[in-house]
Amino acid sequence: MASSYSQEWRSVCDTFRNAQTLSDIESRKDPENDPFRSKYKARDLLKEILTVLKSFDTGETEDDDNDAECQTEEPVDGGKGEACGRRCPGDSNAGIRAAKLGVIEYYLGVNHVETEELSAGEEHLMKCMKLLDRCTITQENVSLCIQARNQLGILWAGRDETEKAQGFLETAESIYIRYMKEDGQPPMDLTEFFVGEEDQLSQQERTKRFELAYTHTLYYLAQVYKNLEQFERAGKYCHSTLQRQLELNQFVPLEWAINAATLSQYYITKTRYMEGRHCLAAASVIAGLAGEVPSEAAAQESEIEYEKREQLRQKRAEIARCWIKYCLNLMQDAKKLLEDNIGELDVDRQAELSRVRRNEEEERERERKSTVLFSSSDTFDSICALEDKVSCIFPLDFEEARAVFLVGQNYVGQAKEYFEMDGHVTDHIEILQDHSALFKVLAFFEEDLERRCKMHKRRVDMLEPICKDLNAQYYLLVCRQLQFELAETYYEMMDLKLAVADRQDDLDAHTVKKFNTLCSASMKYYEKFLDTARSPDGKFPDKLEDEVLRPALVAKFRVARLQSKLISASPTVQIENLSRSLEAYRFVVQYCEENPEARPAVETELELSEEMVSLLPIKINRIRAKIAVN
């Protein structure tokens, strides 16, 4: 490498360094009205280097016989670059020269992509690939091989050619795996071709950069698989990416924590609670590494502190919300397993499941060991400690459910600290809804009807005030959800009161009054919900929007039911209530007659409503007849 000592070579190295600085550092200071100024400058410098390098080539071609041989190669498709017999070794002179040119082409390609000139970028990157394809993969060019493919992967994915991107990225992945198996030496970094020997990187630094390039490959593959809707695979690559970030200590704690917490939600949807819990525990621990939350006073002093405080509090609250969902879903899934066909606790299932559980204990232990863990020695213990605080198996009785509930409730408190009603209306309400849902599912496990009723009362108490405060114009969806939930909760309470009264076998005036109050409250909220479907001038639409169609008809159906449930000693009032009930049933039937497309959404309810429309008049007439007789 005689040229490397030459003056000319030194200037090439300088130019390269300048280009790097411009591209990576200066560009960030570019004015908004000329955002690519430094990038464009860097591009010019890179082009300059390319010209010089090519002139070196022509100067040296006479001495090098291999060159001609190498140039006959046709570029191999980015996907599957199979070794071709006439390749020259990557560490030969020709190979190194190709790598140098390739690096410049690579940077030019990246530069064009970054300045939104994708086609030009693609051209440069393909030139780089062409150069590399003539050589075998060695320590010198392996990093470039991977990074060029990473870039092409991004580029093609940006053009919606996901399969093409997948080809490049999967090749990059296999190159890495093969290299690590066959060689494993820390490879040269791209920049090292254009620095003096004194500036060569340490082995450690080489490894770090190389591994990072590969982490990116995995990261891009995760995105590609997601876009290809291979969610299982995408999840695996996300998990691996996170794990490598942690292992290589290349992560931003808060960002990493949020990603891990989000991944837990993915696992929850797959009912993989053990993995979900692991992600959450890791998220909580890693978020703790992000540092102390600046005090309020400090935040008022400086914008930066304020930002930091906001960020930390928000992210931690978000992780808490992920925990809430974990607890909630765990309990809800357990409920699904335990409930009978009318949603009550099935004692037989309970016994059976606890038997199954005893048998599976060992198996689970084995499974646990096979799970990919976020292992970094210093955090591992704290992650485990956090995991031990909540179970990852389905609670089967009230005690177990209560333990999960309490953990969830604790996180509700944490999340609400940041997501206050003032300023975070939607988030705050979502947390309250979760809290309510936690109570609801806990009530399922509670055997005592009175206590169960009290749990529902807690739900009402937390939801009712905010429902009143909320402006439906801006929070229509939230309002509807709250109204519906309140209506259902009152309904549930009414049902429970009735069951309790049934057991006591006497219906005193107080109980009747209570019962009727609950009925009316439930109806009130269903009506409120129905009112939201009205136009601003109070007209009920002839045709309901798809998203409220079923809820609205169900609300009517339930109102009909509630009207007929009201208890009254007076036949006149009875007739009044039943007539209202009939009216509501009739509404459902008529709506479906006028809008037959609504039928499938409320099949059962419609069938029952039709029956009631034909039968209720008889009941009413009987009462009328009784009145007439008296």
Added chain:
Amino acid sequence: MASVRVAVRVRPMNRREKELSAKCIIEMDGNKTTITNMKMSDGVTGDSLRERTKTFTYDFSYDSGDCKSTNFVSQEKVFKDLGSVVLKAAFEGYNACIFAYGQTGSGKSYTMMGNPGDLGLIPRFCEGLFTRISGMTRADEASFRTEVSYLEIYNERVRDLLRRKSTKTYNLRVREHPKDGPYVEDLSKHLVQNYTDVEELMEAGNINRTTASTGMNDVSSRSHAIFTINFTQAKFDAEMPSETVSKIHLVDLAGSERADATGATGVRLKEGGNINKSLVTLGNVISALADLSQDGGNSNVKKRQVFVPYRDSVLTWLLKDSLGGNSKTIMIATVSPADVNYGETLSTLRYANRAKNIINKPTINEDSNVKLIRELRAEIARLKALLVQGNQIKLLDSPTALSMEEKLHQNEARVLELTKEWCNKWNETQNILKEETLALRKEGIGVVLDSELPHLIGIDDDLLSTGIILYHLKEGRTYVGRDDAATEQDIVLHGLDLESEHCLFENQSGTVTLVPLNQAQCSVNGMQVTEPCQLNQGAVILFGRTNMFRFNHPKEAAKLREKRKSGLLSSLSLSMTDLSKSCENLSTVMLYNPGLFSEKGPIFLRLEFERQQREELEKLEHKRRLIKEMEEKQRSEKAELERMQQEVESQRRESEQVQLRIRHQEESLRRRSHDIESRLRDLLAEKERPGAERQRAARDVQEGTEQGHDMTAKELQEEDKEDAEMSDASEEKKDQDELEREEKPDGTEKIDKQEEGSESDSDDDNDDETEKSLPLSHAPLPPPPAPAESPAQQQLQEEQGEIVRELERLKREREQQALRLRLERRRLEQEERQQVGLVGRLEEQLRERQEATAALLARDDARRLAEERRDLADIRQALPGGPPWRRDRLEHYIRGGGR
């Protein structure tokens, strides 16, 4: 209300593209947009699976590519299609949002803001807004307050574009207020009075906006800009003050390359910074995973609700009240026509195609209805049972458990109740009749309907018609016609040749005239009438071809009766027989009184009810008789049964007697054989005595035989007696057997005869024996006598031989007798078995018969019960308060006839 309308607009080629001599790859046809991949024709990328062209359908496809083309879509047209809708929504009180999306330089800003002299959507919208406001203010319909704000989001930071002093223009915080919705803290709001104000503010803001030159676009929006109009209307709505607030967001997004930063598209991969450790989009991917995996799969399965911490979403966050709920949203996707932008254009088109998905769907998580549904089904079943039962007798769990008398009582009670109920109803009817100058009275078993007003009675020639229709002809005019007549007809009829307005009756102080209309077919007493015709009592009127009526005029009739008394009237009207005929079938009589009491319930004639009731009582009486008869029958059957049982019993006793006798006989036979044996033994003993003694012995024997003879005679006598008894028994047996079938009647006799025969034989033998016992007694035992023996000896020998023969015969006889005995026993046993079997069969038959009768009784019961039920149902139906379908029909009739 939430809805998104999506439009795509293509711009003309720009200078740069023209320089590159780019080809146009966008084609529009109606609301369809087609993009062509030029590269594919070149065969550069030979993916056969991909189409060269792709077509998308939007709400609108706007071709603004060539301003000289006839298809050119102007700014005006875009506003008319999209802006006016939003404007209307705003005045109705909805939130609205218009935003543009597209690649840098694809014409977003042109569409939204436009150029001076070629205004875009926003200025036009504002102009429309203020025109309408000033119009309504002038008319004093409402008062308005309009505030605007203008902000931009650049790198996820919010900046106020209208803040005049740049104290803190960057990084405003986006917050939510429970009452006021999402808002930007410290964002300046500016009250505007007219479009000029808005224009000034917009211009000022645009100057502040972050734009930049890039290689791709000379002037490029680097940020999202949101121009918000807060628009409050105050007016009186039915005397009540009302205030509606609408928020209208007009959004100019940054180039689609950057819009990705909002996470809105999610298509692109994000580059991981090589220096920065952050992998920005990993979070997006994971978020999307968590989101998507709950969408997939069965939609029936309740989704798991998870929390996905989205990031980089200031824009979506700020617009969330517009991207869902009660708001109108319009999105315009702008694209370049040039082939060089194929990738970006396609991506924009795809995003626009999915744009409807950005709307937040309200997910109402409803509880399952299972419990409610179960309850309701139970209630429905209960009500249905009620319906089936009506007011009938409650079905008992087991009808047989209740005695007939009890049921009868119930029925009677029920009838009583029904009668009471009916009486109440009847009283009502009575009242109506009273009010309406109608009266019913009974005459014998007949019923007379009296009406003081002239009326028509329908004579229906349909044999299946059972009602009588009475139309009153009130003072003044009564119109007859079809229900499709232009004016409402008092009497609505249908039938052949019946005109929609057929005729009218005019009742003027008691004189009724029929006035045919429009040449309609009317005949009176068989005579076609075309002119007004006065009607007399008893006239038969035919409208068209099928509607026949009899005209009654009570007052006139009264006069006529008077006359008849005095012999002035020779014959009464024509068609009384017809009327009476139809009266025979009368089961329900309905009165129609046009115009007078259309709202009142149907009237039932007393006759009918009384008749029905009488019938019912008769039926009940009949049933009571039936029940009695049945009980009697049952009693006699039971007696018969007992008799049969007794018979069986006696037979059993008889057979026992027979057995006993058989045993006796056996005994005697055994005795006799003993006797014979003992005698044989004696004989043998005698034979062994010495010769001297033999003589004596012979004498003795003679004496003995004489004695023995006596004895045997005695025995014989006895035996005869026995035999007689035997035959008696067999005779009895015969009697016994006679009951069932011929029972080998001679069998026993034959055997008896045989017995007799054999016994008489044996008697003979015995005689022989006694006769020959003497020589026999001398006879020595073999060996046979030698030839040299003396004649005495020979004689002795002879005697001896005789004795031996005799002995042998006796032995044979004994054997025979034993055989006979065995036979006899077997026969008797067989007989006994047969008899026992017979008795069993008899018993079985009896049981069967008993069961059959019981079943018969039960079936009768059930049938009778069903009958009763049916009868009662009939009564119910006849009652006015009966099942609703009946009443519906009546109401229908009334409505039809009683206008």
